[in-house]
Amino acid sequence: MKITEPVRAFHLRFGSHDLVEPFKEFIEKVLAPKGINHLVLESNTSFVFESHPEVTGGTLTKQDAREIAAVCKNNGIRLIPLFQCLGHQGWGGAPNSILKAHPEFDETPYVPLDAEWPDIFCRSWCPQHPEVNQLVFELMDELIDAFCADAFHVGMDEVYEIADDNCPRCKGKDRAELFAKAVNDLHSHLVKKRGVEMFMWGDRLNDSEKLGYDQWEGDMFGTHKAIDLIPKDIVIMDWHYEKLAAYPSIANFIEKGFTVIPACWFKTAAAVDFLNESKRQAQELGLEDKLPGMVVTSWNGWDKESFERFINMTPAPKECDEKLEELEELYRTLSAITEKLNSRI
Numbered sequence: 558m559k560i561t562e563p564v565r566a567f568h569l570r571f572g573s574h575d576l577v578e579p580f581k582e583f584i585e586k587v588l589a590p591k592g593i594n595h596l597v598l599e600s601n602t603s604f605v606f607e608s609h610p611e612v613t614g615g616t617l618t619k620q621d622a623r624e625i626a627a628v629c630k631n632n633g634i635r636l637i638p639l640f641q642c643l644g645h646q647g648w649g650g651a652p653n654s655i656l657k658a659h660p661e662f663d664e665t666p667y668v669p670l671d672a673e674w675p676d677i678f679c680r681s682w683c684p685q686h687p688e689v690n691q692l693v694f695e696l697m698d699e700l701i702d703a704f705c706a707d708a709f710h711v712g713m714d715e716v717y718e719i720a721d722d723n724c725p726r727c728k729g730k731d732r733a734e735l736f737a738k739a740v741n742d743l744h745s746h747l748v749k750k751r752g753v754e755m756f757m758w759g760d761r762l763n764d765s766e767k768l769g770y771d772q773w774e775g776d777m778f779g780t781h782k783a784i785d786l787i788p789k790d791i792v793i794m795d796w797h798y799e800k801l802a803a804y805p806s807i808a809n810f811i812e813k814g815f816t817v818i819p820a821c822w823f824k825t826a827a828a829v830d831f832l833n834e835s836k837r838q839a840q841e842l843g844l845e846d847k848l849p850g851m852v853v854t855s856w857n858g859w860d861k862e863s864f865e866r867f868i869n870m871t872p873a874p875k876e877c878d879e880k881l882e883e884l885e886e887l888y889r890t891l892s893a894i895t896e897k898l899n900s901r902i
């Protein structure tokens with residue numbers, strides 16, 4: 558299935574069996590009334606995997622996934638599971654449950670467990686390890702089936718550990734080619750074999766020097782040329798959380814033939830500016846259909862209290878220059894962006 562309607566998307570990290578009830582209530586009482594019709598649910602390894610119990614890092618069960626999927630379906634929301642691929646396999650030097658169970662997949666096994674930025678950002682798996690894809694595809698298959706999903710988000714933001722000089726398979730290889738190989742391997746499985754629509758973050762494909770971004774929102778490290786080496790039916794979520802003078806990656810993705818969905822965070826003025834600018838770029842190119850909507854991301858740790866706060870947080874404060882704490886401003890951003898997208902302004 559492909560995107561067929563305006564996208565009003567929300568993203569959150571979620572992987573707790575104990576929070577399923579408040580989460581379902583949040584979907585029904587907050588997201589659905591706001592008109593959200595795509596939910597990017599980043600569960601990563603927080604799912605109880607039956608095919609590979611050794612990589613289970615959380616408590617979300619198959620039954621939980623089915624229940625969440627049913628609530629989404631009943632509310633007209635397309636659920637997109639997100640599973641971080643390649644990079645973000647842990648935090649700093651600490652490995653996640655995949656690399657703990659399978660240290661042979663670690664691109665930088667020599668990095669100490671307590672290493673921190675700037676020595677390491679996050680560990681990656683090695684895209685050239687001959688067995689890594691089989692494991693990852695089986696984990697993805699479980700998530701697709703459990704969530705009854707017709708779309709899948711592979712993450713792939715902020716990948717800095719790639720083509721490491723100490724990796725016997727990757728040493729000396731071109732970073733863009735290795736990044737593209739990882740994307741193409743995932744595309745083969747997800748799109749060609751499973752028939753789901755593939756989503757990914759856009760930052761590693763942005764040429765920072767040409768487009769004027771920093772090392773987080775764009776690439777200064779050698780991966781961006783992968784933009785010309787991957788299929789154009791991958792939907793790109795391009796995140797920019799601060800108000801910038803320009804966001805030229807939006808037009809760049811569209812001109813390259815991609816569908817692109819700008820991704821904002823909690824800062825309302827930045828989010829509104831980013832959406833307006835993105836629409837202007839798509840209109841100038843005469844390719845508005847390549848910009849189907851926007852995704853509001855959240856990076857707070859969701860718990861029972863924060864779900865309940867959102868459920869009870871009405872009406873949204875309107876003034877953009879008001880000083881608010883992050884959750885309140887996130888709610889205001891969700892309201893402002895969905896209002897604009899609902900009315901197609």
Ligand SMILES: [Zn+2]
Nearest residue numbers: 683724726727
């Ligand atoms: Zn490697």
